[in-house]
Amino acid sequence: MRRFILLSTALAGFALPAAADEIAVLGWGGAYTVSQVEAYHKPFTAKTGTTVVSVDTDNPATPIKAQVESGNVTTDVASVEYADAVRLCDEGLLEQIDPAMLAPAPDGSPATDDFLPGSIADCFVATDVFSTVMAYDKSKFAEGAAPAKLADFFDLEKFPGKRGMRKSAKVNLEMALLADGVPAAEVYDLLGTPEGIDRAFKKLDTIKDQIVWWEAGAQPPQLLADGEVAMTIAYNGRIFNAAISENKPFEIVWDGQVYEFEGWVIPKGAPNLEKAKEFVTFSTGSEPLANAAEWISYGPPRKSSAPLVGMYQDGKTEMGPHLPTSPENMSNALASDYEFWVDRDTELNERFNAWLAS
Structure with a gap:
């Protein structure tokens, strides 16, 4: 079993170049990264044997732009806000993401019918509503x-x-x-x-x-x-x-x-493009998205994920009332x-x- 690596850095968020059997994922740090580590990174490593190198920065959009423009892309997948994803995509700095590659809902319906309106864009797939x-x-x-x-x-x-x-x-x-x-x-x-x-x-x-x-x-x-x-x-x-x-x-x-939505983008020229796509597909499945909401109170962007969200990791806190998407909120x-x-x-x-x- 390959190991999972969490790398926090005060630098600009640049990862070390990922090897062929690993991917570098750029995130925001803190409780948010913990939710992704537990719901996405560890299960992905367990399923595929691919190591996930997680790097934290204040705003991943900034180093992504710098990496692609300098021709030194060391990140495979990054978590960014929707507006930044659209801007970076318009500037030609991101890979296109085909919605057809995303996992269907448990009932077999296509991802495009299962994701909330606006949560999939040309270069972006939402992971949460924060x-x-x-x-x-x-x-x-x-x-x-x-x-x-x-x-x-x-x-x-x-x-x-x-x-x-x-x-x-x-x-x-x-x-x-x-x-x-x-x-x-x-x-x-x-x-x-x-x-x-x-x-x-x-x-x-x-x-x-x-x-x-x-x-x-x-x-x-x-x-x-x-x-x-x-x-x-x-x-x-x-x-x-x-x-x-x-x-x-x-x-x-x-x-x-x-x-707003936040989610994954793949920088143009990602060193491990196919593995990056595999990770995006896996982590945006109904169950991983629901699992992430059990670690941090961000709503999952897939309709099929909502009934799968259970208790917080403390085993006593129902997550529903703490999600931004709950009607009372x-x-x-x-x-x-x-x-x-x-x-x-x-x-x-x-x-x-x-x-x-x-």
């Missing part, structure tokens, strides 16, 4: 006086203290408008106008001097644990893991969640518009960076 949410430490608030809606994140008078936010325009602008009372269905139409952009930044201005910026997904739970922030924007899976696995008194506010939820961000990412991040520096 959400960016607001979270806080319950121990820091009196009973009945805790934040309960996204607007509370921007209310420094009622809820004083530092706020944690990802250092990026994406999601922050959407949440600013949601908190300012814009209906979810109208957010992107408004954000596509100069007036909407101004309104979002004006809302962010109200808490700017209280924001602690983070860049890696593991940081928000640590900011809460250290008491550096009163509440933070975070990935729901990270907060779930801290609360359930580490017994932290953290609570998620689902109001105003921004959810979808009130005032916003689906991230990847087309919007493919078109506007550069422009809005330039505006965001100028706002940071001002």
Whole structure:
């Protein structure tokens, strides 16, 4: 049996060149990588004998672009956000993925009928539905006086203290408008106008001097644990893991969640292309996707996976209520518009960076 290797690195996320009997998989680290290791990597190694070398980085899209453009591709498969997958695909930096290669559902129906709408693209196959949410430490608030809606994140008078936010325009602008009372269905139409952009930044201005910026997904739970922030924007899976696995008194506010797909891409020129495709096919099967949701609270993108999701690894926590896709968590939820961000990412991040520096 070949062994599984987990390699965490503070470097740019570049893997060592994979040998013929192994593949290099680039991921985000933390609880997210653990879920993939347990649900995908280890079972794939057990089935095929192929070693999986897992490398962590803050955002796999960045080193993938650098590797392909430099002609030094050392990664076979990478986990990226939907908008990044579309952008990289449009730039010719990714291999095409034929949906016909994906495993059918248990009842024999084709994968294209089983995956949720929008979860398969030319160069991308979703592995999960994750959400960016607001979270806080319950121990820091009196009973009945805790934040309960996204607007509370921007209310420094009622809820004083530092706020944690990802250092990026994406999601922050959407949440600013949601908190300012814009209906979810109208957010992107408004954000596509100069007036909407101004309104979002004006809302962010109200808490700017209280924001602690983070860049890696593991940081928000640590900011809460250290008491550096009163509440933070975070990935729901990270907060779930801290609360359930580490017994932290953290609570998620689902109001105003921004959810999106994340999944696999294969860099153009992947050194082990056929094995990379084999891994993508295996890991996006109904059962592996359901198993991943038992390790981290991200919803599986296949309909057939939902009834297969059981208990969390602690053996006592039902995962259903903790998934972004659960109906009770979808009130005032916003689906991230990847087309919007493919078109506007550069422009809005330039505006965001100028706002940071001002």
